[in-house]
Amino acid sequence: MNRYAAWAHPQLAAQVLRRRRDGCSEIALSVESLSDARQVLQLEQLIRSLPGVKRVAIDRPARRVRVVLDISCTPLPTLLANFAAAGCPAQPLQHDSIDDARSEEQRDALKRLLVAGMCAMQVMTYAFVIYIGVVDFVDFSTRNLFRWLGLLTSIPVVFYSALPFFRGAIRELGERRLGINLPVALAVALVFLASMFNTLRGHGEIYFDSVTMFVTLLLGGRYLELRSRHRSGALGDAVIDAAPLLAQRRRADGELETVPAMTLLPGDRVHIAEGTRVPADGVLQTADVQVDEALLSGESRPVRRQRGEPLIAGSVLISGPAELIVEHSGNTTAVARLGELATRARQTRTQIAASDREVGRFVARVLGLTVLTALGWLLVNPERAFESAVAVLVVACPCAFALTRPATLTRALGVLATRGVLVTSGEALARLATVDYAMFDKTGTLTVPQLDRRAVEPLRGDSIAQVLQLAAALAHESSHPLARALADTARQQALPLQASSVHVDAGAGISGEVDGQMLWLGRADFALRASGQAMPSHASDALLLADTNGAIAAFHLDEQPRAEARRLLHSLRADGIAISMASGDAETRVASMAEHLGITDWQARQSPIDKLERLQAAHAAGHTTLAVGDGSNDAPLLAGADVSAALSSGTELAQAHADLLLMDGRLGGLIDARSIACQLHYVTAQSRRWALAYNLCAVPFAAFGLVPPWLAGIGMSLSSLVVVLNALRVGKQDLAADQRTGPTSGAREVAA
Incomplete structure (x- = not known):
């Protein structure tokens, strides 16, 4: 119970518990160990049996559990202890995730x-x-x-x-x-x-x-x-969840106490265990540590920090433990400020679309024609004034014109969903057809980890083939990018070995039994935990394979362009779009990848603010901007762009501020999205021309009383039906051919 006693702290509980109108509280928990249906059923039965529990909802695919309970009957520490007793340790999420x-x-x-x-x-x-x-x-x-x-x-x-x-x-x-x-x-x-x-x-x-x-x-x-x-x-519910909710604070007598991270004050001394996240911004007091700061900097490899240098909340301590003097905590940390920066950048976007102004002008003209018709008939034959005015209103009703955009957009969203592109902003999809400047992040966006056989270093005299065989047996059980890179390297040879009793430690590595021996594959601190050996100095940034006797092999990973990166960049250049790459990575690696991809406009060591300022400068120069990224450090860039895209393999904060989500890490989905965006413009303009032509032909007849209202109603319905049927052309091959051979492209069509 002592392990969870800190959750009785009122300020900490207030972050995760949400009060309901019926007097009960609701909490959302992340449970990573939900593996099979029987375990889910046993967990639900156990939690339901606790006093005061009103409702339990388990989302197995998302590995989340929501519980409604009376905390006076079952306090939060007791609830968490019961989750642990069931073999399903739970991590409370901030109540915003409900x-x-x-x-x-x-x-x-x-x-x-x-x-x-x-x-x-x-x-x-x-x-x-x-x-x-x-x-x-x-x-x-x-x-x-x-x-x-x-x-x-x-x-x-x-x-x-x-x-x-x-x-x-x-x-x-x-x-x-x-x-x-x-x-x-x-x-x-x-x-x-x-x-x-x-x-x-x-x-x-x-x-x-x-x-x-x-x-x-x-x-x-x-x-x-x-x-x-x-x-x-x-996906963006936990913007500040990268920083832990708990921290180990050192008291004046030197003992450690578990406290809510939000209660840390400047000057507090915090102990950070190896492999855990930094709970607050501060100054390092330990001589030498390695941290993963990809959350903010975009650096693809761990960085070494010396005493007196800053550590940022949310970064992962790879080698430790470490001592930290707190400078900022809670909502004042760098990751919190990053979320606020992204929100402000998104708010600067224009909210009034050109299509709305077109509809506004259209409806104003329709109302004007209706009033003129009524006035004309009042002078000639007052008995027919109302009927004729209604006929004009119905015939010229903006239904078909107003329906063109929603109907076509709905079809476009459906087509893109089948092609692995999730669209969260219809207006952004429409703007994608007019983009003329694109800025890309490098690490994780244009590149993926790569393992060359020459970068495999056996540490006990085994052959490269042998250690690859052992490591790949574990790597095949994981979807992590590093594991996939290793598995892809070993795929060319037969892999008779299979892993059993596999367990994945998120963010650290994977363990399992292979050929009768227990193996660990992952970060050095994770892989060598069982043997107790020290990490080899030359393998500090490598992926290690180890058993109970120590390290077996080191795998030094590099970067390679994503499979569809060159095709995407070539397609954008062919459309006249200027390409730029901004990365927080080291200059040598950014320069090498830029040359490899043919990108001449690139910048290294860019902070989130630097990236946003470069994008805003392009926007101020009259460009319609596209931003593509995958990390939390890209969130302000994505939020500030006219159109933004993030990979589904990216962080939650990046996905939360993106207009397009590229599923399965497929950059080629952006090519499909731009093609569909152009078709959206083309079909919308075509349907609106039809609506205008129909009105120009029908309104004079209705105004002179030659169209009975019932026929006007049928005409209005048919015009709307034509718009809907024309919207179904989006995504068709013949429409793409029409655009290529037609006198104007979809983007120019709308501009006209």
């Missing part, structure tokens, strides 16, 4: 979509009876009944499902701009009110089917985009 707000937004959007969809289908059945009455006789009282049924069924759609559009329109008016919500809200409100007026007076045309269908289609598109955005946003 994403009920995000889940509530998604549930609300889904409910509105389902209500609109069900009501729209029902209204269509009522409208079918009314449409039959145009060509065949239907009793007048029967038609009136179905008109009233259509009105009643449309009310939930207009006053519940379409409520987000009305709220958005009010917000846009408050900001003195015409956005996408305003024309949608006007179309829904005016057409519904006109239909309700005709229903109440017992004659005239109604358009409840068109209104409900329109709302359903728009809500469907918004729901899909919302899911994509939330899926990526969930």
